[in-house]
Amino acid sequence: EAQVTQNPRYLITVTGKKLTVTCSQNMNHEYMSWYRQDPGLGLRQIYYSMNVEVTDKGDVPEGYKVSRKEKRNFPLILESPSPNQTSLYFCASAGQESSYEQYFGPGTRLTVT
Amino acid sequence: KQEVTQIPAALSVPEGENLVLNCSFTDSAIYNLQWFRQDPGKGLTSLLLIQSSQREQTSGRLNASLDKSSGRSTLYIAASQPGDSATYLCAAKDYNAGNMLTFGGGTRLMVKP
Numbered sequence: 001e002a003q004v005t006q007n008p009r010y011l012i013t014v015t016g017k018k019l020t021v022t023c024s025q026n027m028n029h030e031y032m033s034w035y036r037q038d039p040g041l042g043l044r045q046i047y048y049s050m051n052v053e054v055t056d057k058g059d060v061p062e063g064y065k066v067s068r069k070e071k072r073n074f075p076l077i078l079e080s081p082s083p084n085q086t087s088l089y090f091c092a093s094a095g096q097e098s099s100y101e102q103y104f105g106p107g108t109r110l111t112v113t
Numbered sequence: 114k115q116e117v118t119q120i121p122a123a124l125s126v127p128e129g130e131n132l133v134l135n136c137s138f139t140d141s142a143i144y145n146l147q148w149f150r151q152d153p154g155k156g157l158t159s160l161l162l163i164q165s166s167q168r169e170q171t172s173g174r175l176n177a178s179l180d181k182s183s184g185r186s187t188l189y190i191a192a193s194q195p196g197d198s199a200t201y202l203c204a205a206k207d208y209n210a211g212n213m214l215t216f217g218g219g220t221r222l223m224v225k226p
Contacts, residue, residue, distance in 0.1 A: 033214070043202070043216040058213060090156060093216075099145060099164055100206060102214060104157040 002027045004092050011083055012111045021108050023091030023106035029103075031094040032074035034066065036087040039105075043090070049064045049074055056091065081112040115140045115207050119217035126193055127225050134188040134220045136203035141181045148177050148188050149202045151219070157202065161188070193224045 002026045013019055025032065033048035035058075045058030049068040063085055065077040074093075078085060091105040116139045126132055136146070145164050149157040161170045161177040163186065169178040178191040186203055200219045207213060 042218045043204075045213055049177075088154075092157075099162060101145075101146060101159055101162040102204070103159065104149075105125065106156040107154075109154075 002103070004091055004093050004103050006089075006105040006108050008016040008108060009106065012113065013112055015082055016080050019078050019081060019110075021078075021089060021091075021110070023074045023076065023105060024072050025074075025102065025103070026072065027093060027095060028071065029093035029095035030071065031100065032068065033092050033102075034064070034074070034076050035090045035092065036060065037090065038087050046076070046089075056072075057094050076083060081110075083112050086112050115143075115203050115204060115205055115213075115215040117215050117217040119201075119203060120222050121220060122218065123221040123223075125223045125225065128193060128195060130193050130224075131189070131191050132193055132222075134201050134203075134222070136186040136217055138184045138186075138205045138215075140207060141184055142204075142208045143181065144206045144208050146177075146186050147204050147206070148175075149204065150185075151200045151202060153200075153220070160201075166172055183209075190222075193222075195224050195226050198223050209220070 007022045020088045033106040035043045037043045043058045047066040049055045081086045092102045094100040094102045118137045142178040147162045148160040174191040180185045200221045202219045204214045204216045
């Protein structure tokens, strides 16, 4: 089954404790991205990657890092999480062969205390 | 910078009604426009993707249209059902902004039995 998976689905952590949210897709998509969703602000893009070793900032990249060492994986790294990064995070992927239709993961609900 | 707006923000209709959700965008240089459905606390499910060269796409009871010249897309839902209750999001993929996807704020739809 074609899918985008994220782990963990739920995470509660404390300020300053480094964490990584993993994202993996099995559709051989070259494009992957991360979004955060907040009430009243909607969905905003954090980072995206056009292919292996190619990443670019989205609208709200501050406080986040990403890497794309393999085509299927695109982890989101919070080096020093802060309470304002409490949010619902989504990973997405898309491929040229499907006209860049975006497929989303199930989401990761992060709470930083 | 692309801006995407969805009106109304919320809509409540009785079961069986045909309804139209609106999406407008400011920059007509889009690569495609995608409609999603999101259930509370869940991920985004792709409903329809319209390429910039297309005027409309249909899937079952759903029909999405695109008018680039006026910066508008509509999602038509025929014979609405309680199971259609969800938030509907449109998102524009630009030519001019790498692969960034810009989302509207969504329309929260409730279909009453």
